[in-house]
Amino acid sequence: MSATATAAAPAPQAGFRPPNLALTTLGLALASFMQVLDLTIANVSLPTISGNLGGSANQATWVITSFAVSNAIALPLTGWLTRHFGERKLFVWATFLFVIASLLCGLANSMGLLVAARALQGFVAGPMYPITQALLISIYPPQKRGQAIALLAMVTVVAPIAGPILGGWITDNYSWEWIFFINVPIGIFASLVVGSQLRGRPERLEKPKMDYVGLITLVLGVGALQILLDLGNDEDWFRSNLIVILAIVSAISLAVFVIWELTDKDPIVNLKLFRHRNFSAGTAAMVVAYAAFFSVGILVPLWLQRNLGFTAIWAGFATAPIGILPVLLTPFVGKYAHKFDLRWLASFAFIAMSLTSFARAGFNLDVDFNHIALVQLFQGFGVALFFMPVLQILLSDLQPHEIAAGSGLATFMRTLGGSFAASLTTYAWTERGAVHHAHLTEKLSAYDSATIDTLARMGGGDLQRGAAMMERMISNQAAQIGFNEIFHLLGIIFLVVILFVWVAKPPFAAKLGPAASGGH
Secondary structure (H helix, E strand, C coil), rough: HHHHHHCCCCCCCCCCCCHHHHHHHHHHHHHHHHHHHHCCCCCCHHHHHHHHHHHCCCHHHHHHHHHHHHHHHHHHHHHHHHHHCCCCHHHHHHHHHHHHHHHHHHCCCCHHHHHHHHHHHHHHHHHHHHHHHHHHHHHHCHHHHHHHHHHHHHHHHHHHHHHHHHHHHHHHHHCCCHHHHHHHHHHHHHHHHHHHHHHCCCCCCCCCCCCHHHHHHHHHHHHHHHHHHHHHCCHHHCHHHHHHHEEEEEEEHHHHHHHHHHHCCCCCCCHHHHHHHHHHHHHHHHHHHHHHHHHHHHHHHHHHHCCCCCCCCCHHHHHHHHHHHHHHHHHHHHHHHHHCCHHHHHHHHHHHHHHHHHHHHHCCCCCHHHHHHHHHHHHHHHHHHHHHHHHHHHHHHCCHHHHHHHHHHHHHHHHHHHHHHHHHHHHHHHHHHHHHHHHHCCCCCCCCCCHHHHHHHHHCHHHHHCCCCHHHHHHHHHHHHHHHHHHHHHHHHHHHHHHHHHCCCCCCCCCCCHHHHHCC
16 A cells, blocks of 8 residues: 555544653653563562562562563553553553552562562553554654654663663662562653643544454463473473473464454454565564574573673673663664665664674683673664664554554564573573583593593592583583574574565555655
């Protein structure tokens, strides 16, 4: 459909501008930052939380899992909720309920209550990011929408990086409850500001029927899949009956869900959005690239702590430079990106991220802090050019009233990609480390005189001590080889993603609003 056709049938909110655009943008950005921050802020505090609430380490992981599962279920429901309640009301209530859930998390006096509160927090957080995206696009004029998307992209990058650092600092200096309490003033401010500034904004409301089959199969399928991905490594994957059952439930439920949603007249999740070429190509690029990017974010801190002996806070400092260039470059990317073909910007982003992955594939156990931080810094260049162009590409051929649903569906796919990446990356690293450990030790023998002499020298005459030192050295080297192999593969994946981007066709701003036909 042409841009002219879109202009002829504008969305009801077309042309609406809040009294104070900057204040509205601040409220939307703070709410989104708060929500994305909570994906990672509790990670480093789990040992403290489990100790204070008398829970085990396995129980503590449900603080993360419960949030992830309910968030994954809620994300694809964004389109249905928007049609029913409207974007403004949904944002205000989701943000307010997020505040209530955060307060309940901080006040929880048992692990069960905390997990339940985190599940509520994850569910109400689901629509917040997609709705923020839709609202930002609707209140900015066409020529400035790139800047709005770039701002949200920066939040997507910076918040997960800041989460573990901020969470660790608050837990060490105050108490773990405050990682949740800090959401209260931020969320209240955001909901009040956005609610008042967007009062009077016309909404396209409908009364869609509840698709119970779609809802039930979505909850079962996505819930089982998310739990499977979160617990797979701990349960030894398909050697566990629990994982097998979860896989069967997920496969059957999701198969029924897809078939039902594609054939139902009023589906709860509009999978027919994938009929749009740019949405399909952009979402594919976003999912695969984000999964690879998420793998970097998972593997580098683990490697720093397990193999190089960094503390959690110093691992955070070593990885944090990845956020510097996105913060500095985002205003320029948003302002000038429309002058370029967005496919080229995304391609440069993936090339930069590929090069940094290949650089890490050459790391060894003697690499220093400065080298690690410098590679992280350069990856930030790729990240700065990644999110905004790909987001704009995938939203570009949606109708204005489809943007909230499309953003929710794309964010859900991206989140699921991150969950797959987290599970598969840690599993692959463990497995490849075991393989290389076997290769490195296959020629060692307790009956070999050269081996015995080496162990004796290493242990100062104590064979047992020398054997322990040798085992530690071999394990570290095996893990390092596995680390290098995974990053070599990630470098290739980033290059392959470029092909997805070039499936999309310009213009990339035509469907974002009624006046967009005059822009690039």
